[in-house]
Amino acid sequence: MLRVVIIGSGNVAQHLAKAFVRSGRATLVQVYARHPEKLAHLLPEEKITTSLDTVAEADMYIIAVSDDAIADVSSQLPFEGRLVVHTSGSVSLEQLDGKNRRGVFYPLQTFSKNKDVDFKKVPLCLESEHEKDYAVLAELAKSLSDTVHKIGSEQRKALHVAAVFVSNFSNHMYALGSSICEENDIPFSILNQLIMETADKVNTLSPAQAQTGPAIRHDGKTIEKHLDFLKDGNRKEIYKVLTQSIQNTNG
Amino acid sequence: MLRVVIIGSGNVAQHLAKAFVRSGRATLVQVYARHPEKLAHLLPEEKITTSLDTVAEADMYIIAVSDDAIADVSSQLPFEGRLVVHTSGSVSLEQLDGKNRRGVFYPLQTFSKNKDVDFKKVPLCLESEHEKDYAVLAELAKSLSDTVHKIGSEQRKALHVAAVFVSNFSNHMYALGSSICEENDIPFSILNQLIMETADKVNTLSPAQAQTGPAIRHDGKTIEKHLDFLKDGNRKEIYKVLTQSIQNTNG
Numbered sequence: 285m286l287r288v289v290i291i292g293s294g295n296v297a298q299h300l301a302k303a304f305v306r307s308g309r310a311t312l313v314q315v316y317a318r319h320p321e322k323l324a325h326l327l328p329e330e331k332i333t334t335s336l337d338t339v340a341e342a343d344m345y346i347i348a349v350s351d352d353a354i355a356d357v358s359s360q361l362p363f364e365g366r367l368v369v370h371t372s373g374s375v376s377l378e379q380l381d382g383k384n385r386r387g388v389f390y391p392l393q394t395f396s397k398n399k400d401v402d403f404k405k406v407p408l409c410l411e412s413e414h415e416k417d418y419a420v421l422a423e424l425a426k427s428l429s430d431t432v433h434k435i436g437s438e439q440r441k442a443l444h445v446a447a448v449f450v451s452n453f454s455n456h457m458y459a460l461g462s463s464i465c466e467e468n469d470i471p472f473s474i475l476n477q478l479i480m481e482t483a484d485k486v487n488t489l490s491p492a493q494a495q496t497g498p499a500i501r502h503d504g505k506t507i508e509k510h511l512d513f514l515k516d517g518n519r520k521e522i523y524k525v526l527t528q529s530i531q532n533t534n535g
Numbered sequence: 536m537l538r539v540v541i542i543g544s545g546n547v548a549q550h551l552a553k554a555f556v557r558s559g560r561a562t563l564v565q566v567y568a569r570h571p572e573k574l575a576h577l578l579p580e581e582k583i584t585t586s587l588d589t590v591a592e593a594d595m596y597i598i599a600v601s602d603d604a605i606a607d608v609s610s611q612l613p614f615e616g617r618l619v620v621h622t623s624g625s626v627s628l629e630q631l632d633g634k635n636r637r638g639v640f641y642p643l644q645t646f647s648k649n650k651d652v653d654f655k656k657v658p659l660c661l662e663s664e665h666e667k668d669y670a671v672l673a674e675l676a677k678s679l680s681d682t683v684h685k686i687g688s689e690q691r692k693a694l695h696v697a698a699v700f701v702s703n704f705s706n707h708m709y710a711l712g713s714s715i716c717e718e719n720d721i722p723f724s725i726l727n728q729l730i731m732e733t734a735d736k737v738n739t740l741s742p743a744q745a746q747t748g749p750a751i752r753h754d755g756k757t758i759e760k761h762l763d764f765l766k767d768g769n770r771k772e773i774y775k776v777l778t779q780s781i782q783n784t785n786g
Contacts, residue, residue, distance in 0.1 A: 295747075350752075350754075351754060351756065351757060352754075352756065374749075374761070393728065393732060394729060394733055394736065394745075396736060396740060396744065396745055396747060398744075399736055399739060399740055401732065405728050405732075407728060407729075435721075439719055439720070439721055441760070441764060442715055442716070442718070442764070443721055443725070443726075444761075445715055445761050445764050446712035446713075446715040447729055448748055448749065448761065448774070449708045449712040449715070450708055450709050450729060450733070451729050451730070451747070452746070452747060452748030452751070453773075453777045454709070454733055454734075455733055455736070455737070455742055455745055455747075456742070456746065456750075456777055456781050456784070457700045457704045457705045457708065458700075458701050458742035458745075459742035459743055459781075459784055460697075460700045460780075460784075461697035462697075462737075462741065462742050462743075463784075464696055464697040464700070465693070465694070465697050467693070468693035469690070470686075470693060470697070472737075474643065474682075474694070475697060475698065475701050476738055477643070477644065477657060477658060478643055478698055478701060479701050479705070479737060480734050481644060481645055481656075481702075482701070482702040482705055482734070483730045483733070483735075484731070485645065485647060485650055486709050486713075486723075486727070486730060487727055487731075488650060489647060489649065489650055490713065490723075491706055491707070491709035491713050492710055492713075493647065494645075494647055494650070494709075495703070495706055495707065495710065496546075496647060496703060496706075497645075497699055497702065497703030498625075498699065499703060499707075500703070501601075503601075503603075506602060509625055509692070510695075513693070513696050514696065518783065521776065522704075522777070522780060523699075523700075525772065525773060525776055526704045526707055526773070529707060529711075529769055530707050530710075533707070533710055533711075533714075
């Protein structure tokens with residue numbers, strides 16, 4: 285079985301570590317963590333190291349740290365010529381120190397504490413500096429997920445921006461809806477089905493086909509009522525900008 | 536069994552008609568449609584009328600037409616004292632002609648052609664002018680859906696605005712993500728799991744807890760990269776406004 289070391293103890297590192305332990309099709313030999321207490325619930329103590337100097341030998345090292353720390357951590361690794369990947373959507377492969385064989389292992393998912401993820405369903409986007417390393421990357425990826433894609437640095441950059449729109453910004457739409465509910469004594473849970481159906485629709489329709497609501501209907505009266513209702517400057521501004529954008533894109 | 540007449544032939548009218556036929560716990564006696572051909576796939580010809588003058592007798596009349604037409608249609612009804620409801624999120628009960636007993640039967644869902652909806656899961660938001668009519672409204676609502684809420688006109692107005700944010704605007708985020716994918720030869724379907732997981736998260740976490748991404752991390756470098764990538768003025772503007780809003784709301 286292929287042996288993996290994970291470097292990091294944040295959200296992505298924890299979800300990855302859990303996925304490797306569960307899959308059983310690769311060996312998680314060690315996790316390097318500056319904050320080992322974050323991993324205590326996942327791994328036995330002997331699998332956690334707090335020193336990069338004593339990091340174990342493995343077929344692949346996965347650097348799952350904040351984007352800004354990737355270059356630093358990769359140059360601190362006390363070995364050369366091994367396969368080292370990072371997990372970031374927005375950092376190029378070249379940011380990794382060239383003394384090792386470089387790659388990217390980008391899970392296209394949103395990871396939160398306290399919310400389990402079915403890793404089998406997480407698309408893994410892979411890139412390797414050397415063609416021959418791709419097979420190892422792909423084998424490891426397939427041990428975790430049913431969906432594996434070869435995505436170069438340029439495409440990954442675009443994909444990451446698209447992911448911010450469909451996930452981070454959608455979640456912010458939920459946040460704004462939630463605060464409107466709260467201010468009007470409406471339980472936010474009343475919107476759960478609508479949220480799920482809106483997401484589910486684009487599994488079968490294009491977002492353009494799926495668009496509904498006052499903006500796409502050019503229903504000026506309802507839009508006016510909504511803008512009157514939104515006294516708060518920020519939400520009103522967002523409502524206007526997005527209504528305009530829907531009408532420009534779809535209308 | 537309670538008898539229902541639906542007035543209208545658009546998306547909501549069609550989904551409602553289908554739901555009544557399927558549920559079998561209320562009788563859909565007739566649908567009034569200016570465009571009867573839109574209903575031909577759903578109902579036998581004798582159940583469709585193109586004249587309001589010959590509309591059948593029923594326990595409740597559901598006006599499912601565009602917001603602007605509700606007042607007009609309700610005043611054209613050739614009877615008085617019966618229970619007449621509309622299905623709009625943003626129109627007050629008072630817009631219905633006062634010659635009949637008025638109510639609201641608002642399905643909190645996004646309806647598209649070519650996408651079936653499990654009506655059992657659609658929250659129905661009810662309001663009635665007369666307390667005694669609420670029981671009829673609720674009985675009919677429960678024959679279609681597992682979730683029925685009593686929501687007054689003021690709350691419904693707020694709920695409709697919240698629904699625009701969580702559904703129409705989220706879908707537009709999918710549309711923007713989709714066009715970024717298209718321009719970079721990435722299949723949009725690669726984002727389906729991320730979209731579903733983002734929606735699913737807020738079933739168990741608050742949107743504030745669920746927020747991830749460069750904005751909430753105050754990851755200025757990634758934000759700069761994304762803004763550079765987004766050459767198009769409109770998408771760049773939206774990225775900026777929403778990043779700012781996430782940082783103001785959550786940060």
